[in-house]
Amino acid sequence: MSLIEPPSKGSEATGRASPSWREAPQTHLASGPEWGEARVTYRPATEEYEYEVVEPALSETEAATLHSVLDRLIDELPTGVGPHPEARRRVFRPLALACIRSVAPALSAEAGTRLAYYLERDTLGYGPIDVPMNDPAVEDISCDGAGIPIYVHHRARGSIRTTVRFPTALELDRFVVWLAQRSGRHLSAASPMLEAALPEGARLYATLGTFVTSRGSSFTIRRFRERPLTPVDLIGLGTLAAEPMAYLWLAVESGRSGMICGGTASGKTTTLNALLSFVPPEMKIVSIEDTREIRLPHENWVALVTRSGVGRTNPTTGKPPGEVDMFDLLSTALRQRPQYLTVGEVRGPEAYIVFQAMATGKTCLTTFHAEDVEAMVHRMENPPISLPRALFSALGFVVLQRQIQLGEDHARRVHAITEVVGLDSDTGELITNAAYVWDAGADRFHSTGQSYVLDRIARERNQALADVERELARRAELLELLGVRSDRSSPERPFTYPEFGQAIAQYYRDPIGALAHARAAVERVDRADPPLGPAT
Structure with missing residues (x-):
């Protein structure tokens, strides 16, 4: 049936x-x-978009x-x-x-x-939601109950109603049970909530019946791009400019720990995944996630994922048998001596272990739900995390990201890159410095002219600050060249994530040669297909 x-x-x-x-x-x-x-239509009567x-x-x-x-x-x-x-x-x-x-x-x-x-x-396929499940412009699919239109989060239009709905509660109950089975899990009256991954990698949240939701069964599916976005893609989309991206490249390579903060659907994990491509190819990376989202081109990479337990909670451990949580994975990860440790998202007490790892010299990159640095510190210092303020000095930089409205379309922007300088010895307040800020009116990124991270990198490398700034400019030029080469040579198939990883690895081996190669590649493309310009 x-x-x-x-x-x-x-x-x-x-x-x-x-x-x-x-x-x-x-x-x-x-x-x-x-x-x-599928087609996105606009209904003047309600002044709303609809996903038909x-x-x-x-x-x-x-x-x-x-x-x-x-x-x-x-x-x-x-x-x-x-x-x-x-x-x-x-x-x-x-x-x-x-x-x-x-x-x-x-x-x-x-x-x-x-x-x-x-x-x-x-x-x-996925039955009535198969079309949006195959639509690359759809990020989330959400059903709130029987008889209620399903909503999708469209990359360009944001949250919009669809013409699809489940007519009866019985059909919706059967569908969420089927989704659970497809993810290798189960839903029942005894266990009416589910968080799992579908075979294609999408994240599934589902509830069954009216046991925990008054409107009946529900589900939300968070979809991810088949091809992870590279730093060049983010520059092309306007999320970040080439110079601040090159700054983050230097920071990641130099072992600075960082945190990407923002609200829901602001693109935190996408930016984290892109920044991890800057990790030198020979370095060992261990990633820890609840649901697998991070995808890297590196060979020396261990991807750890939490696992739910079954049965009753053990009063001694506080967990059901077989459960593997963030604490377990963090302990395992630290024993593997990774140079880089990344946690998909910190939400609870596991943040303490992450910051302890930073304090012991591990480079950690993670995401966190907070709109600004003050909100991040406030949430971190209070339960359930209760992080001592002294540990914040182990953090090198914070990337602040948000979703914005550009005309009728939605976009993501990094609105600030903030450095953590240290703690004020008299007041105990966190000292920060905004290295780059986004000008909303002009939709441009500006350097504030002062960077403590670049100063520290110069001291560690025994170089003058001017030398580090020249290196920053070279890397920014390379990123711009890779973007131009990708757009002009094959607009329908830009750089894949592994190809970008190979370009970065080549730069680590031979910076001058890699930059010259990128310049020559763009010149070849321009000779073969010169950009349109005014007639002479």
Whole structure:
């Protein structure tokens, strides 16, 4: 039986245009297998955007045939095909069409294709949310209850309502149980809440029934890009400029610990992942996360993930059997002697161990929910973290990031890079210095002209500050060249994360040669396809 009834002919989901809506500017189209499509529309009556999912409509006869074919297909599906989606589709499609011909030989080829779409959607895909799950512009998918429209967080439009909803509580209950099973976990009355990872790596939060939510079952799926964003990508998107990015490169390479702070959906983990690409390739990295999000090009990298326990809580340990939490992973990580330790997000007492590791010389990079340095210190000093203020001096820099509105679109910006200078011996207050700030009016980044981090790097390298500043300029130029080369040589396929990692590794081996190579590459691209300019 399908996860949700497909639209019948004549319903709103046929995608027929009506005077009540118009297609939004810069509409993003996303196609699912064969038929599924999404479009962002603007409804003047409500002055709201809407994410419309358009799927093929079925007649009553076709809908009844779909259920019969699905029941038969489930019995005939082979096992051991493997997890790769394309391999599974190659096996599934001929089998689905054969079942359709067997159950309904008189069905037209076009109707058979429509049925095959729903069969694939409901078995290999994600049922009614398959189209947004395949849309690269969708970051989050959220369902708050039966009969309530599903919402998506669109990269350009922010949070918008969709045309998809679960008509009944029973259908939604079945769907969240199915999502849990797909993630290798389970939901029940005894355990009605779930945090897990779907096979594609998306993060799933789900609740079952009315045990913990008054509106019934719910779920939120946080999706991540298939291709992690590189520092060059962030520069191209305007999240940060080349010079402050080169500053962070120097800071990370020199072993300065850092924290990326911001609100929800401000892009903290994306920036953290990008900064980790600056770690020298031979250094050992250990990452610790609740759900796997960090992806690195480094070989010398151990990726640790927490695990939930099963059964009753042990009164001695305070945990159910089999649970592996942040404390366990941090203890394991420190015994492995990593040069770089990264924690996806610190939220509780594990922050104490992270700052202790910083104080002992480990370079730690992590994210934290706070809008500014003052809020970060306040949250850290109070329960449940209760961090002594003296440990803050181990922190080198804080990147402050937020989500902003640019016209009708949403964007992310680093609005300040703040250095932690130390503690005032008289007042005990934290001394900070803003190295770079973002000018919201001009949408530009400015250096304040004073950097204690660069001063320390110069002393550690036994160099003049001017030499370090020249190195900063060289790295900023390299990042700009890599961005130009990526955009002009192949706009549809920019640098992949491993390719960017190789470029950084080459710079570590031969800085002057790598910079010359990047300049020559841009010149070759310009000769082959010169940028458009005024006619002479």
